[in-house]
Amino acid sequence: MRILFLGDVVGRPGRQVVLQHLPRLRREWALDFVVVNGENAAGGFGITEAIYDEFLEAGADAVTLGNHAFDQREALVFIERAPRLVRPANYPPGTPGRGAALVEAQNGARVLVVNMMGRAFMDPMDDPFAAIDRELDAGPLGLVSDAVIIDFHAETTSEKQAFGHWCDGRASLVVGTHTHVPTADHRILAGGTAYMTDVGMCGAYDGVIGMDKEEPLRRFTRKIGSSRFEPASGPGTLSGLAVETNGAGRAVRVAPVRIGGALDEAVPAFW
Amino acid sequence: MRILFLGDVVGRPGRQVVLQHLPRLRREWALDFVVVNGENAAGGFGITEAIYDEFLEAGADAVTLGNHAFDQREALVFIERAPRLVRPANYPPGTPGRGAALVEAQNGARVLVVNMMGRAFMDPMDDPFAAIDRELDAGPLGLVSDAVIIDFHAETTSEKQAFGHWCDGRASLVVGTHTHVPTADHRILAGGTAYMTDVGMCGAYDGVIGMDKEEPLRRFTRKIGSSRFEPASGPGTLSGLAVETNGAGRAVRVAPVRIGGALDEAVPAFW
Amino acid sequence: MRILFLGDVVGRPGRQVVLQHLPRLRREWALDFVVVNGENAAGGFGITEAIYDEFLEAGADAVTLGNHAFDQREALVFIERAPRLVRPANYPPGTPGRGAALVEAQNGARVLVVNMMGRAFMDPMDDPFAAIDRELDAGPLGLVSDAVIIDFHAETTSEKQAFGHWCDGRASLVVGTHTHVPTADHRILAGGTAYMTDVGMCGAYDGVIGMDKEEPLRRFTRKIGSSRFEPASGPGTLSGLAVETNGAGRAVRVAPVRIGGALDEAVPAFW
Amino acid sequence: MRILFLGDVVGRPGRQVVLQHLPRLRREWALDFVVVNGENAAGGFGITEAIYDEFLEAGADAVTLGNHAFDQREALVFIERAPRLVRPANYPPGTPGRGAALVEAQNGARVLVVNMMGRAFMDPMDDPFAAIDRELDAGPLGLVSDAVIIDFHAETTSEKQAFGHWCDGRASLVVGTHTHVPTADHRILAGGTAYMTDVGMCGAYDGVIGMDKEEPLRRFTRKIGSSRFEPASGPGTLSGLAVETNGAGRAVRVAPVRIGGALDEAVPAFW
Ligand SMILES: [Fe+2]
Ligand SMILES: [Fe+2]
Ligand SMILES: [Fe+2]
């Protein structure tokens, strides 16, 4: 299978670059499955139903979230009728929505999409290592699912790398999100799981993690905020990871994707 | 000038890959100035005088540090006789050593090397934004110095990006260190400063930020440690940033460097 | 001198209990100097000029603040014309207002009031230990000032106790604020400085640190907020510390003050 | 029932003051049940079997722990044969020992003792709010147990107060531990649960949370440690909470206990 994962879409510049390129990439690369992290799609904070629908129409098969999942309070409601919208699985029991979804790809393959949050320097959710074991036991790769895609939304490189090793051999890919900067350590781990510490954001990189830089700089230097955070203007960059899996759902090829905006372009050579 | 910055050298695998490649790169790429972050060089924790000397002999012009600067207590002493060893400038006044050094390159150029620590999710040092202003006022690019190299040792992508923008136009390059994972967002900012959120580590990537993965995984999953952290074994990867500056000390070309070990290779196409 | 320090006034229940008792206590106890921490006086978040004036009229000689100092943005302006309003001294240079004030008591004594913020588990301000040295050098007890009152606004007991020892012998009293719970460890340290880890809040104790308990409980248990924090209703408790100093500005007697509301009453036996 | 809870015993000064007073108090106050938090009993870090036995002989019915539970690695082993030693219940499944124990008092009453850790500014354990529900469902007050004693080992006053309200009506008492400073907010909540944000430590208060002050001060001011933490010398203070319950296991009287050392003495007037 040909899988594309796109990192946190931040505000309008992020949505625009996704809508501009994803339909074409889906076609040209003959993508089988696309996941987009949408936790910052609505002005940098959360997601609306209209944006979720827009992502599906543009070619996403599933949308994942993170610590900003419910910043737009309508998400607490519409997530129940949005079967391809996946919020972190380690929210407390009773949280609206789902932390994992078994989604049918257009080619009929069953893809398990799991979203999970880290706890280092983040709000303490339920144990992500125990929670992913439960999810992987419920939808094991090769038995219930043809591919397993895990979005680990976390702050530190150490927790992300530990989580990648923990899942190695049980997932097709584990990608980190949340830091909004792509890392250059994409690779296939020993057990056949594609891994990248952070896939970066889809958004305007000439700012501070996708937001206009004035307010963050003010807070860092003066310790007093003066306004809300707003997404940075300027052209967005599409940022993500391309993974090709074999019949057993293991990754056989992996390459970063970066198109447009401020970063060096990267596209998979193998498609 | 041709400048190479190498990220946190972690333990023996890190030292080996530096010693193996740096002398050759220095020669083949006709490097004018090389900086190595050595905060994890001694078994993952701090640096010894012997290792510092080894780095200089291998082709480093300066060595920077970070939160692990003084893990080896001998560093509190030998740093005073090690003029090219630079610890974070925002330690309290009276800390042994120096936070910035004006180092003469082999070609006679004067290069200001500054090390600074971030504060987000780290021990609260003095304000890095105020401190860098003082350092840059004391050794301004183009007047006192021909190049300014800033190692911003910090945890979060937001503080690092804010710091890069803050220094833009006043430094030849601002590179992040500390997370031990290279980012793919190397670029030249609007004011002519090369920037990369993290240059990654020189060390074994098949672990958890350069350390053997067993103990970190145990602590994440069981919340009880059982032994010390040890550097991961396996081949090391050299990871850093190549920057070419013009006569005014501004960056004109920038490219990541990754050689050996587990990551995709990257070398500057322009040298 | 007879000094009364009252802890963080939280919302209307806090203001009411201060206005109800302070004028009487000032008279009955023949107080020479009263300081009130007002960082949460306006609905739990910051302070307005009207409230500041109200505190002075009720018998306060000075008002201190904390991390919520500028939650009401008007404070950035009126603090400049409010000479007895003191915000943390370790905000960056250029912050409106002052971090220390030499205030003349009604009996003519000169009282140095300093406000400082801790950094453990708080936003990293400038080093409070270095900053208090500067303030105490500028207004030394017995020379420039007849009494020195330090409000150390901090989270952890360890940083507060360390700070108390650091100031011991150089201040009449060091009181902690911010946690909104009075501690029972009031005492006079070896050098003659009265100390109490936290003086507690003036507010309604049947909540969560003075706020209505529903929203905090929701956030702790569900990890998703659903509304703003609002001050708890119910009767407020006045909470603070009574200190008597000698001619040299050293503490000779110390006792907690708790009047009204949910806590055990405490008043100094010596007045 | 007459219940005494003693806070974190820190090193030798803490053990000495417990051994000196507890046997006498047990007798004189006709105590029915005594719990001691022993997480810092062994030189400030963890507990040994010898110390555990010593506490039982001195009159403790149960010993609770906290984040330092397993600092002495022998505790991982002997806790299995120490039925009255209770470690935080929200460690991951599979952790040695137990998080709750139904202990028979000398008078035959069944007392449920639960230890739990908070997560705010602490290592992220399992959700303490969900975990306490499970424990209280398994040993409900008045049915399975005649009294329920909860030691909530946590950093912030907000999480502790929220936890107290959460348990109100389902426990005889909820006391906070970990900050090593007694609070003055002991009271009986609306549902009949005695509550105190922190019971303080049994140890030498002329230090920094029970440890000699030199090393903590050095780390706060110089940001470089130079030695291990050692318990403060000097006389210890016994610190805890006295609670009397009725036949339904609800608290009817509550008073702080502070004997010896640096703090104001407090003993229950009602015994
Ligand atoms: Fe995000
Ligand atoms: Fe996020
Ligand atoms: Fe490092």
Ligand SMILES: [Fe+2]
């Ligand atoms: Fe570091």
Ligand SMILES: [Fe+2]
């Ligand atoms: Fe406050």
Ligand SMILES: [Fe+2]
């Ligand atoms: Fe505060």
Ligand SMILES: [Fe+2]
């Ligand atoms: Fe403790």
Ligand SMILES: [Fe+2]
């Ligand atoms: Fe503790």
